[in-house]
Amino acid sequence: MSNTISSVLLVTHPTRSEALSTAVELTKLLSEKKIAVYTTIKSAGAVEFKTDTKIDLAVVLGGDGTMLRAAEIFRGKNVPILGINLGHVGFLAEIERPSLTDIAATIASGSFSIEERMSLSYQLHRGGKMIASGWALNEVLVERNDHQMIDLFVQIDHRPLSRWWCDSVICATPTGSTAYAYSAGGPVVWPEVDALVLLPLAAHALFSRPMVVSPNSEIAMDLESDSADLNADGIRRMKLEKNDRIILTSDKEDVLLAHIKSxxxxxxxxAKFKLPVEGWRG
Known part of the structure; x- marks a missing residue:
């Protein structure tokens, strides 16, 4: 796929020395190719990013957390995000890190591929009114905020499913299925599959298996304990009160991920889990 790129934002991890030095070098290479370079932190040769700056491509120099930050910046703006692997293999960045020269050449030629990743929408209802809403690329958690477990009445498609007395409930996208949900025993879902993963943690219930739910379904959770927290991607957090209702659905806005190498x-x-594939004959 060919994409015309005239401006790039470098979303750089603020404390990783390799990310900072890479930002300086990549700024130089892209500037030589007449591409305007902006940055989220001070970097030699780059211009400070403003929210109204037109950006054609975001390049993330950091880990999956920095990728989530970039997704937040470009929410609904149709800007692809290219993650550069700086040592830790993740599921959002390139598997292998190309040379900076190759990265600059690929950006300048626009010869990278783009994939769409499903996101998740949440609404918080209190007293019959929606008081907050938001989204997540990985997952939304309803979790306890003290030593007490939480009591949740869970419904899917306006029908009761179960009551879970538990530490938390995770609702994850396919992207998030390899994050917290995976650590909690949930299934790995291929990114091309449109689905939601729903699973409770440490539930006192006869039925508490991970579930794969249709992207067209609506998941509702009524909080029957005194308090809890809502946590979206570890970035957006809010306090919940007794009788709050959380509604979760797939979101209309996809996140665009760019890849240099397919x-x-x-x-x-x-690559991530170092799975034993030696001896594969092809």
Missing amino acids: ATFTDRLV
């Missing part, structure tokens, strides 16, 4: 999700799983 790689299947299978390859990403193998």
Whole structure:
């Protein structure tokens, strides 16, 4: 796929020395190719990013947390996000780090691929009124905020499912299925599959298995304990009160991820978890 790129934002981890030095070098290479370079932190040769700056491509120099920050910046703006691997293999960045020269050349030629990642929408209702809403790329958690477990009445598609007395409930996208949900025993969902993963943690219930839910479904949770927290991607947090209702659905806005080198999700799983594939004959 060919994309015309005239401006790039470098979303750089603020404390990682390799990210900072990479930002300086990549700024130089892209500027030589007549591409305007903006940055979220001070970097030699780059211009400070403003919210109204027109950006064609975001380049993330950091980990998955920095990728989530970039997704937040470009929410609804149709800007692809290219993650550069700086040492830790993740599911959002490139598997292998190309040279900076190759990265600059690929950006200048626009010869990267773009994939769409499903996101998740949440609404918080209190006293019959919606008082807050937001979204997540990975997951939304309803979790306890003290030593007491939380009591949630869970419904799907306006029908009761179960009551869970638990530490938390995770609702994850396919992207988030390999994050917290995976650590909690949830299934790995291929990114091309439109679905939501729903699972409770440490539930006192006869039925508490992870579930894969249709993207067209509506998941509702009524909080029957005194308090809890809502946590979206570890970035957006809010306090919940007794009788609050949280409604979760798939979101209309996808997140666009750019890739320099094509790689299947299978390859990403193998690289991330160092799976034993020696001896494969092809």
